[in-house]
Amino acid sequence: MPTALRTLKAGVFLMCLLPLARLVYLGGVGGLGANPIEFVTHSTGTWALTGLMVTLSVTPLRRLTGQADLLRYRRMLGLFAFFYACLHFVTYIWLDQFFDLAAIAKDIVKRPFVTVGFAAFILLVPLAVTSTHAMMRRLGRRWQRLHRLVYLIALLGVVHYLWLVKKDLTEPLIYGGILALLLALRLPWGAVLLQAARNRFVQAGSSDMRSRL
Amino acid sequence: MPILHPNDIVSSEITPPEIYRERRRFMQGMGALAAGAILGVAPEAGAGVKLAGVRASAYSIDEDKTPYKDVTTYNNFYEFGTGKGDPSENAGSLKTRPWTVAVEGEVANPKTYDIDALLKLAPLEERVYRMRCVEGWSMVIPWVGFPLKELIRRAAPTGNARYVEFVTLNDPEQMPGLRRRILSWPYLEGLRLDEAMHPLAILAVGLYGEVLPNQNGAPIRLVVPWKYGFKSAKSIVRIRFVEKPPLTTWMAAAPREYGFYSNVNPEVDHPRWSQARERRIGELSKRDTLMFNGYGAQVAQLYRGMDLQKFF
Numbered sequence: 001m002p003t004a005l006r007t008l009k010a011g012v013f014l015m016c017l018l019p020l021a022r023l024v025y026l027g028g029v030g031g032l033g034a035n036p037i038e039f040v041t042h043s044t045g046t047w048a049l050t051g052l053m054v055t056l057s058v059t060p061l062r063r064l065t066g067q068a069d070l071l072r073y074r075r076m077l078g079l080f081a082f083f084y085a086c087l088h089f090v091t092y093i094w095l096d097q098f099f100d101l102a103a104i105a106k107d108i109v110k111r112p113f114v115t116v117g118f119a120a121f122i123l124l125v126p127l128a129v130t131s132t133h134a135m136m137r138r139l140g141r142r143w144q145r146l147h148r149l150v151y152l153i154a155l156l157g158v159v160h161y162l163w164l165v166k167k168d169l170t171e172p173l174i175y176g177g178i179l180a181l182l183l184a185l186r187l188p189w190g191a192v193l194l195q196a197a198r199n200r201f202v203q204a205g206s207s208d209m210r211s212r213l
Numbered sequence: 214m215p216i217l218h219p220n221d222i223v224s225s226e227i228t229p230p231e232i233y234r235e236r237r238r239f240m241q242g243m244g245a246l247a248a249g250a251i252l253g254v255a256p257e258a259g260a261g262v263k264l265a266g267v268r269a270s271a272y273s274i275d276e277d278k279t280p281y282k283d284v285t286t287y288n289n290f291y292e293f294g295t296g297k298g299d300p301s302e303n304a305g306s307l308k309t310r311p312w313t314v315a316v317e318g319e320v321a322n323p324k325t326y327d328i329d330a331l332l333k334l335a336p337l338e339e340r341v342y343r344m345r346c347v348e349g350w351s352m353v354i355p356w357v358g359f360p361l362k363e364l365i366r367r368a369a370p371t372g373n374a375r376y377v378e379f380v381t382l383n384d385p386e387q388m389p390g391l392r393r394r395i396l397s398w399p400y401l402e403g404l405r406l407d408e409a410m411h412p413l414a415i416l417a418v419g420l421y422g423e424v425l426p427n428q429n430g431a432p433i434r435l436v437v438p439w440k441y442g443f444k445s446a447k448s449i450v451r452i453r454f455v456e457k458p459p460l461t462t463w464m465a466a467a468p469r470e471y472g473f474y475s476n477v478n479p480e481v482d483h484p485r486w487s488q489a490r491e492r493r494i495g496e497l498s499k500r501d502t503l504m505f506n507g508y509g510a511q512v513a514q515l516y517r518g519m520d521l522q523k524f525f
Contacts, residue, residue, distance in 0.1 A: 003502075009412070033287060033288060033297070034279075034282075034283035034297070034494050035297070035350060035494060036287060037492065037497075038350075038492075039506065095497070098498050103487075106487075107487070110482075110487075111486060111487075112485070113485060143339075150422065163485065165487070167291075167295070167395055167396065167466060167467075168291075168295040168395050178280030200315060209410065
């Protein structure tokens with residue numbers, strides 16, 4: 001791997017750690033508010049969902065810019081989404097429920113928003129486990145089929161958020177809108193749209209080059 | 214006009230220094246009051262100002278109070294935004310003077326009260342109450358206020374009055390959250406008349422011995438400690454006595470989730486989450502939620518014979 005790319009990748013890696021660093025910092029200075037457990041639960045949850053959205057934007061961005069290199073970040077971004085989902089899940093199991101397995105099981109069965117959130121988390125596990133190069137090679141074509149689960153997982157994540165808010169649906173609907181856009185751009189006409197946008201972008205860039213020459 | 218010579222003053226007329234100092238303090242206090250009156254602001258108008266003559270109450274509970282900072286920065290008051298920190302950040306635009314509360318409807322003595330008259334309506338008491346939010350967290354808050362029944366008694370409800378409706382201020386200029394139709398505004402709450410007459414139900418004007426901060430529902434709010442927090446309407450401008458149960462804001466928003474009574478009840482879950490336990494703000498592990506928020510001995514008789522699963 002070229003040094004420049006490695007540096008860039010390290011930069012993205014550190015950036016992905018910022019939400020966690022912020023929580024640790026706020027925890028240290030007593031800045032998590034009156035209900036710190038709720039704060040950490042919400043923060044890790046929204047970052048897991050944001051991580052999924054960022055991961056899902058890699059393919060459309062690659063089509064738009066023609067930068068095949070972007071694909072190199074996708075696995076790391078996906079694994080960070082899983083990392084924040086794990087923190088979210090652990091916060092719930094540990095700090096929210098204090099390992100009360102009976103209460104957790106009841107929650108999963110009885111509370112639809114917990115059911116879909118739990119399902120999304122469980123479905124993420126096989127994707128994280130099969131994210132290595134070796135697993136990609138071993139699974140071949142089946143790898144891509146398996147990893148298409150991420151569309152369902154993101155959808156479950158948005159539904160989880162929609163069902164848990166008391167009244168103000170603004171934020172979950174913003175996530176829903178972004179997810180709808182990211183999924184639409186994967187449909188045949190979405191890909192055409194991205195291709196057209198790219199052609200204009202590239203043409204504008206080259207004509208700019210010509211004028212400079 | 215007789216001129217007094219120094220030796221004309223009898224010793225009995227010389228004021229002892231301690232009484233003299235007390236008189237001076239009294240006069241200074243009167244001066245501050247007069248200055249307030251000239252400026253058109255009552256000296257006790259602002260949040261954080263100590264309320265005078267507050268008595269302790271036998272209705273207070275002996276539990277650790279939630280810190281002042283948490284009580285005043287972790288709030289649900291959608292008129293100032295839906296985030297917990299929004300009210301403390303945005304409520305500065307609320308003007309609590311001048312302020313009036315209209316008492317109307319099925320009463321013999323309808324009247325519009327000035328807030329400063331309400332502050333003197335009845336002796337102020339400190340009531341340390343549990344506060345259980347429908348979202349599953351709770352606090353212990355030392356409110357300052359007076360029994361709601363003191364006001365009801367003066368209003369003299371007619372035979373038709375069965376319910377009491379409480380209306381919150383509806384001014385988007387002062388309350389930025391009203392510009393978004395998250396709920397149907399104005400915020401409206403209600404109690405059955407006998408619930409409103411219960412000695413535990415108070416109109417609060419302060420907390421921690423001081424004037425109520427805006428984000429906690431200044432200048433005057435309802436506190437009904439055996440019901441979920443949203444029943445205790447904030448920044449009240451109208452109290453109306455009616456025959457039929459009012460359609461409260463949360464009932465209109467989600468009738469399946471919020472009933473008229475909304476008594477704290479660990480056995481009746483919110484359709485989307487459990488109400489069996491709660492997180493006391495400041496504590497790590499959850500505690501069991503108590504029936505009627507621990508006020509069952511006082512209020513259970515109000516609901517005798519009622520199916521609380523049905524009348525949630």
